[in-house]
Each structure stands twice: as C-alpha cells, then as structure tokens.
C-alpha cells in the first residue's frame with residue numbers, strides 16, 4: 001500500500017535492512033529517518049508514551065501561558081474554517097508537549113487510539129519522524145505524509161506543522177494540523193505557516209509592549225546611588241542605572257551575565273509583573289561592583305538554568321555563543337556530532353567541551369587526526385591488532401583508538417581524509433557498535449560517543465562521490481559550525497587576555513599592536529593568533545611588548561594581508577606551526593641532512609619510530 005510520496009516498501013527496506021535510496025525521499029525526511037535509527041526509536045510502534053495529566057499538565061500550561069494566550073484564538077479561528085474536513089488543530093510547546101487539541105470528533109477518537117492526545121509528548125525521540133517533532137528540530141515548516149512517518153502507528157496520518165519562533169529564532173511552540181491520510185490536503189501547510197506567522201507577529205508586539213511597561217516601571221525602581229538593571233524575561237537589559245550606563249557602553253539588550261566582564265555581579269533578583277495583564281514580564285536586578293575582573297580558564301555559562309563547562313575562552317560574540325548553545329543542547333544526548341569550520345577555529349576544543357559535559361565525561365577522550373595517519377596504518381591505528389597479526393606487528397599486539405576510547409569519546413578529526421575502504425570499515429563499526437582488532441576473532445563491544453570534524457565541505461564530498469552517503473548520515477546527525485575568527489573579532493581581546501593569563505604574561509598589549517591584530521584577517525584563526533602572541537612574548541623577553549614591535553610583526557605582504565616574515569609558511573598553507581612544531585620540523589630537516597635523506601636512519605637518529613617519522617614528514621610537508 002502506498003501513502004503520500006513513499007511506498008511501504010521503501011520504509012520496510014530502511015527499517016529492516018538499513019538500505020535507503022535517498023533520491024526517493026525528501027531530504028528532511030531522510031535526515032530524520034537516520035536520526036531516528038541512530039536514536040534507537042522503535043519503527044514498529046510510535047504510540048505516544050509520555051502523557052502529562054492533572055497538576056503536571058496544568059503546570060506546563062502555566063509555563064506556556066503567553067503562548068496559549070496568543071495562539072488559542074488563532075487555533076479556534078482555524079478550526080472554525082476546517083471543521084468537517086476530518087482534521088485536528090494542535091498547539092505544541094517547545095519541548096513537544098501538546099498543549100491543546102481541537103478537532104472533529106471522529107478524528108479525535110482515531111487519534112486517541114495511538115495516544116495522540118492533549119498532554120502527550122510528540123517528539124522524534126518519542127514517536128519517530130513526524131511533522132511536530134521534526135519541525136521542532138529543523139525549525140522549518142514540514143508536511144509528513146503516511147509512510148514518511150518513521151513509526152508505524154502514524155502511517156495512517158498526514159500532518160503539517162510550522163514552528164513559531166521569536167526574533168532570535170528560538171522556537172516558542174509549534175502549530176500543527178493532522179488528518180487521516182486519505183483526507184490529506186496539500187494546502188494545509190500554507191494554512192499552518194500563515195497562522196504561525198500571525199502568532200509570531202503578535203508575540204513581537206506583546207514583547208514590545210512589555211518592554212515599554214518595564215521601562216515605565218524602571219522610572220520608579222532605578223535609584224541613582226545603587227547599581228541596578230531592569231531586564232526582560234530572558235534577562236536582557238532594558239533599563240539601567242546611571243553608573244551601569246556609563247561603565248558599560250553597549251548595555252542595551254545585553255545579557256545580565258555579560259556584565260561580569262565589567263565587574264558587575266548579580267546581588268539580588270526580583271521578578272516584575274505587568275500591571276496590565278498580571279503576567280511575569282521581567283526582573284529588577286541589584287548589582288554589586290567587584291574590584292577584580294572575573295576571568296577563568298574554565299567558564300561556567302549559565303543560560304536558561306542549565307550549567308555548562310567550556311574549557312576555553314567564550315568571548316561575547318553572538319556567533320560563538322550560538323555555537324556554544326548548540327554544544328550545550330547536544331552534549332547530554334548520545335547523538336553523533338559533526339563539527340565543521342576552518343582550521344584553527346577550535347573544533348577540537350568544542351569536541352572536548354561536548355565530552356566534558358556528557359554522560360561519557362568520566363571516560364577517556366581520544367583524539368585521532370585522520371589526515372595525519374598514512375592510509376596503510378589507519379586500520380591498525382583505529383581498530384588495533386592482535387599478537388602476530390602481520391609481519392612487523394608488535395609482540396603484545398596493539399590496542400586501537402576505538403578500544404582506547406571505550407566508555408568515553410572518540411574524536412575523529414579531518415574525517416574527510418579517510419580512504420574509501422576505511423569509510424566502509426568505519427561504517428561497519430558504527431553500525432554494529434563493536435570492533436574486531438586485525439587478526440582477532442573476538443569482537444569488542446563499544447559504548448562510545450563519536451564526534452567527527454573537518455574543515456572541508458562534507459556535503460559537497462558526498463555530491464562529488466568521494467564520501468559515502470550512508471556514512472555521512474551516520475556522522476552528520478548533529479552538525480555544529482565553529483565560526484572563523486573573522487566572524488568573531490570582538491572576541492579577540494578576550495582571547496588575548498586568555499593567552500596572557502595561561503602563559504603567566506600579565507601585560508597590556510599596546511593599542512597600536514592591538515589595532516593591527518584586530519584589523520588582520522586571521523586565515524589560521526585562533527591557532528595563528530596564539531602563535532603571533534607567542535612570538536610577541538618571545539620578542540619582548542617576557543616583558544610588556546614595545547609598540548615598535550608592530551613594525552617587526554608585519555613586514556611582508558602575502559596575498560591581500562600583511563603578515564610577519566616568520567608567518568610565511570602558515571599564511572601559504574593556512575595552518576601555522578606552533579613554536580614546538582617548528583623546532584620539531586627543524587630537527588627532522590637536520591636529521592635528514594645528516595643521513596643523506598635516509599628516512600630510517602633519520603628516525604633512528606631522532607630516536608622515534610619510523611611510522612611517527614613518516615607521519616611528521618607528511619605533517620610538515622617535507
């Protein structure tokens with residue numbers, strides 16, 4: 001039997017054999033099916049399991065009072081016009097709970113048979129691909145028809161949903177219309193999109209009105225001799241006392257937590273309610289001024305009552321904070337994460353942050369640079385080998401990276417560089433969640449979080465046929481973009497302070513150098529910035545850098561930007577070497593010179609294994 005665009009045959013092949021001809025399915029549905037498979041959603045069920053009732057449901061409705069207040073009249077209006085068309089209209093909260101449901105009686109009864117009722121949580125994780133849950137993840141409107149649903153229980157249904165977002169793109173809820181599949185109407189999606197848009201506009205007007213009221217209330221609340229701010233519900237500042245306004249030039253709509261950078265700490269926080277409608281609209285926050293600036297290597301970010309550890313400098317740019325919010329969202333799940341962004345932007349640090357904030361945090365974090373391992377060594381590096389597996393194998397065998405990372409996280413950097421045969425082997429390990437060392441007979445079960453990264457466009461590689469599509473969907477479950485330093489220039493002063501503190505170099509960078517640094521394009525991103533600082537520190541002999549050093553730093557012109565002479569190599573390859581790496585490179589060149597270019601002898605001379613020597617040759621492009 002065929003419903004909508006997908007035949008049951010395609011669905012069956014995917015759920016039973018994992019085989020999918022993606023050209024037969026729309027992209028969003030394909031991606032969602034892979035997500036469901038990875039999450040272990042049961043394709044043969046799909047009946048609602050988590051249903052809130054009584055007090056718990058009332059509490060949830062209270063939490064979403066504003067959404068309900070704005071959206072209910074639209075839900076009712078829509079229902080008035082689609083009554084008798086065998087449909088139900090639903091309003092859903094950001095966590096996927098159905099807050100209200102209006103519909104034709106016979107359809108409500110049918111919905112009850114799969115527990116599609118008020119209070120149920122209707123997310124991808126609970127019931128598989130469906131318009132509501134999938135719209136919540138992709139933040140786009142979507143229609144899901146018949147067998148496009150991942151789980152069997154919804155195969156008789158067609159659903160169209162549109163997310164309701166605030167001005168910053170945060171999902172506030174979802175509006176959805178569902179019908180038995182034989183009553184599918186192609187224009188339903190247009191209707192839900194229009195309703196979502198109308199709700200968003202009204203939401204915006206209400207927020208503006210609440211903001212005006214907060215400003216009015218602040219006339220009475222703000223006292224000139226006490227530092228304090230008035231904020232909206234998201235703790236963004238709408239009004240501030242005179243001293244805060246003077247000390248913090250960009251205070252307007254800044255998050256209260258960011259005031260820490262200006263030495264203001266939160267002392268007390270009182271909720272404020274509207275005199276017009278009585279709902280909670282914001283906070284009055286008393287501050288205290290600290291003598292010392294708060295600067296930590298490990299920052300705790302408090303956002304919407306979830307705490308999150310980041311082992312580096314966060315800065316204040318929206319671009320990077322957006323990335324951190326994604327990290328925070330995905331860290332506690334099991335989803336495979338793919339991190340992409342230019343070289344040196346901090347992809348490995350992001351991977352570490354995910355590990356440290358996940359359930360695997362007590363296990364190992366094993367990073368593997370797939371681009372640095374020669375093709376023929378890759379399999380033994382990743383999967384290990386047993387004693388006597390091949391000529392030249394170590395006596396006691398070798399534990400592979402997957403096994404080393406068991407119960408923790410494996411970070412496969414430069415995943416785009418692995419060979420086609422390795423892609424097949426990796427896919428097998430990911431599918432079966434076990435690894436068999438070369439020459440071994442026993443498979444080792446894996447309980448592991450997999451994070452991958454690349455500076456290349458993996459999607460393009462799939463289109464070009466150089467990266468397997470099935471492996472791509474396994475790895476690309478939750479992509480995270482790390483912005484380049486050019487996109488977050490306001491973070492540069494924070495990163496400089498971070499570097500100085502970490503290297504016990506308590507100096508002020510002269511304005512003239514700071515300006516040059518901020519002006520520069522940073523093709524090698526944070527790695528290049530730290531490299532430049534390291535040079536600056538060495539040239540200054542550990543003292544405060546002299547402004548005249550600016551001329552020594554920027555002497556040659558390469559391409560469109562000026563770079564220092566010692567930076568020519570990385571400007572060309574877009575990947576700067578650290579000071580240690582440069583020493584290592586020099587040692588290798590000297591050893592090769594001494595041995596007349598004989599690699600084995602050079603490796604012996606340096607007292608390192610030949611495989612390491614070859615890896616370094618490749619790394620330094622010698």
Ligand SMILES: Nc1ncnc2c1ncn2[C@@H]1O[C@H](COP(=O)(O)OP(=O)(O)OP(=O)(O)O)[C@@H](O)[C@H]1O
Pocket residue numbers: 311312313314341342343344345346347348349350413455498526527530575
């Ligand atoms: N937010 C940050 N705070 C402090 N240090 C950072 C930050 N981001 C990156 N770094 C530092 O910059 C350097 C490069 O970072 P990292 O190796 O994570 O980048 P990458 O994107 O993985 O690079 P590649 O693509 O070349 O592997 C490292 O020394 C790292 O510690």
